[in-house]
Amino acid sequence: TQLLEQSPQFLSIQEGENLTVYCNSSSVFSSLQWYRQEPGEGPVLLVTVVTGGEVKKLKRLTFQFGDARKDSSLHITAAQPGDTGLYLCAGVNAGKSTFGDGTTLTVKP
């Protein structure tokens, strides 16, 4: 069974602060995806990382895939209230996605 552990589980910060969310596994994944889910909606893809050591930036969000393709991190710079939501990482192997338990982020104005 491939498990993904996300930390922290809950994060509450003030607008303008920086934060990092971690996604760790003992399994190797061919790729890793990050999704964000808002209340009452399904998760929406933010990014896919494929290569070990890969870094992708999406405006204030920076995603990194570990060299061994077992872990990933999401860093948000100068968080805004609109960043509030549930962040999910998903490891992909053979077309199957395994999700972490998620990090619930609350950004207070």
Place this chain on the structure above:
Amino acid sequence: KAGVTQTPRYLIKTRGQQVTLSCSPISGHRSVSWYQQTPGQGLQFLFEYFSETQRNKGNFPGRFSGRQFSNSRSEMNVSTLELGDSALYLCASRRPILAGVPGELFFGEGSRLTVL
């Protein structure tokens, strides 16, 4: 381009009943996956269908079943409902692989099931 559509959005059942949930994927997507989301267990994979065949299956009891039709629409059924089946059931269709990059999952808004 229409997104993934799930029906019904909300439903209430009692223990012992059965329920059928429906999912219409994005046009052109042949892969449909189902997930159960609960506060305590996160997003748990139920099964995936591709071209009317079950391709992957999660660790759920046989009370949970699904099927896919020739137009890629999918249904999942839960029989003999238990209180613990209360959850948000999410359906997702997957974009085909492009240049070796796995397709992303496009999720519907989910069907929220409450079992009393």
